Amino acid sequence: AQSVTQLDSHVSVSEGTPVLLRCNYSSSYSPSLFWYVQHPNKGLQLLLKYTSAATLVKGINGFEAEFKKSETSFHLTKPSAHMSDAAEYFCVVSVAGGYNKLIFGAGTRLAVHP
Amino acid sequence: GAGVSQTPSNKVTEKGKYVELRCDPISGHTALYWYRQSLGQGPEFLIYFQGTGAADDSGLPNDRFFAVRPEGSVSTLKIQRTERGDSAVYLCASSLSPVSNTEAFFGQGTRLTVV
Numbered sequence: 001a002q003s004v005t006q007l008d009s010h011v012s013v014s015e016g017t018p019v020l021l022r023c024n025y026s027s028s029y030s031p032s033l034f035w036y037v038q039h040p041n042k043g044l045q046l047l048l049k050y051t052s053a054a055t056l057v058k059g060i061n062g063f064e065a066e067f068k069k070s071e072t073s074f075h076l077t078k079p080s081a082h083m084s085d086a087a088e089y090f091c092v093v094s095v096a097g098g099y100n101k102l103i104f105g106a107g108t109r110l111a112v113h114p
Numbered sequence: 115g116a117g118v119s120q121t122p123s124n125k126v127t128e129k130g131k132y133v134e135l136r137c138d139p140i141s142g143h144t145a146l147y148w149y150r151q152s153l154g155q156g157p158e159f160l161i162y163f164q165g166t167g168a169a170d171d172s173g174l175p176n177d178r179f180f181a182v183r184p185e186g187s188v189s190t191l192k193i194q195r196t197e198r199g200d201s202a203v204y205l206c207a208s209s210l211s212p213v214s215n216t217e218a219f220f221g222q223g224t225r226l227t228v229v
Contacts, residue, residue: 032215043117044157044205044220051215090156099212100145101170104156 002027002093004074006105014113019063019078021108023091026072032094033074034102035065039087047089050074061085086112116140118221120206126227127196135191135224139208146189147218148181149205157205163189164212196228 007022025031035047048059055067065076074091088107095101119138127133139146145164149157159173163183171181178196183189193200203225207218 036220041222043222044207046217049215049217094215099162099164099169100209100216100218101147101159101162102149102157102207102218104149104158106154107156 002029002031002095002103004033004091004093004103004105006089006091006108008108009106010109010111012111012113013081015083016080019076019081019085019110021076021089021091021110023074023076023105024072025074025091025093027093033065033067034092034094035059035063035074035076036090036092036104037087038090038107044090047076081110081112083112083114086110118206118208118219120204120221120224122224123222124225124227126229129196129198129228131196133193133196133226135193135204135226137189137191137206137208137221139187139189139206140210140219141187143208143210143219144186145209145212145216145218146183147207147209148189148191149207151203151205151223153202160191160204162212169212193226196226198228201226201228 003026005024033050036044048057050067058064091105148160151157162170166186178194181191203223205223207220209216209218
């Protein structure tokens with residue numbers, strides 16, 4: 001069965017410093033992996049997705065993630081945090097089997113300080 | 115066009131009552147999903163529709179929960195004899211295709227509070 005583990009429930013950074021949100025996955029198959037962001041009182045928004053093409057995936061708002069099969073990781077990074085990046089971030093794996101059933105991690109709350 | 119629309123945005127109901135939550139997916143999206151997000155947790159899968167039929171309802175917690183999509187567009191999640199533990203944000207998502215790497219677009223959710 002597929003699953004994801006987000007290693008940090010809260011991450012706090014200063015504006016302008018790098019962001020690292022960690023995610024490990026478990027999958028018997030070659031997984032489809034996603035990062036979603038959830039701002040307060042807004043719907044979930046797709047940041048980026050990995051679908052077995054390039055292992056380094058670039059997303060919106062300057063975020064990127066690297067798929068590392070040997071480490072079963074899909075960490076999300078951004079070189080320089082902005083105040084508007086403060087939100088909840090979810091690492092997600094799509095269940096193998098022909099349709100887009102998503103398994104979410106517990107989430108990482110990112111706080112950005114001036 | 116518009117994104118996924120969910121109504122109501124907030125619903126407060128008394129324990130034991132019946133509630134209906136509505137989801138209007140993006141036009142043309144054949145796949146529709148319901149998820150439930152409890153406080154401090156990630157969303158959990160409830161049910162998946164392809165067209166009018168429920169292709170996977172394995173996430174529904176018990177038989178008090180039921181969902182329909184009679185014309186392959188709008189979907190309604192129905193909860194009978196609500197319990198305080200049903201309090202959560204109920205999210206609906208739709209995608210153009212059910213293929214596993216297709217982007218799912220989420221609505222803003224319905225926050226259900228059972229008192």
